[in-house]
Amino acid sequence: MKITKELEKAIGKLPYYSLEQFELDAIAYISAIRERRMCCIIDSVAKSGMSRTLKFASCEGSANRNQWYWYRQYTCLFLVLGFSEAKHSGYFRIHGCGMDMVFDTNYRIIHKLTQLELITISECEKLAQEKPTVL
Numbered sequence: 620m621k622i623t624k625e626l627e628k629a630i631g632k633l634p635y636y637s638l639e640q641f642e643l644d645a646i647a648y649i650s651a652i653r654e655r656r657m658c659c660i661i662d663s664v665a666k667s668g669m670s671r672t673l674k675f676a677s678c679e680g681s682a683n684r685n686q687w688y689w690y691r692q693y694t695c696l697f698l699v700l701g702f703s704e705a706k707h708s709g710y711f712r713i714h715g716c717g718m719d720m721v722f723d724t725n726y727r728i729i730h731k732l733t734q735l736e737l738i739t740i741s742e743c744e745k746l747a748q749e750k751p752t753v754l
């Protein structure tokens with residue numbers, strides 16, 4: 620993983636979050652996109668249509684697949700990557716209109732993770748085109 624000063628500064632602003640945890644969250648995000656386990660919850664759309672409040676979560680299971688599942692949230696990962704948190708905990712304000720903002724958000728995240736050398740360019744080309752399931 621390529622460690623930048625911006626990355627270190629952003630992680631330093633979050634208490635109880637480390638570079639190692641960021642890398643684990645990024646790998647979990649990539650894996651969830653690859654395996655199509657990622658979903659996006661659209662909480663609200665501005666009256667003007669210029670912004671949306673979104674939350675990304677992936678369905679995770681226990682080692683024993685018959686027991687239980689939970690949804691992993693990516694709040695700290697999004698904060699470190701430069702997204703602004705909305706008033707609701709775990710939700711982010713995404714600005715823009717005229718395109719699929721869920722697709723665009725995933726596209727930007729995958730490209731940022733490629734810049735940090737967490738995935739290859741060929742893998743980026745595939746994963747950036749995936750769209751999480753919208754709820």
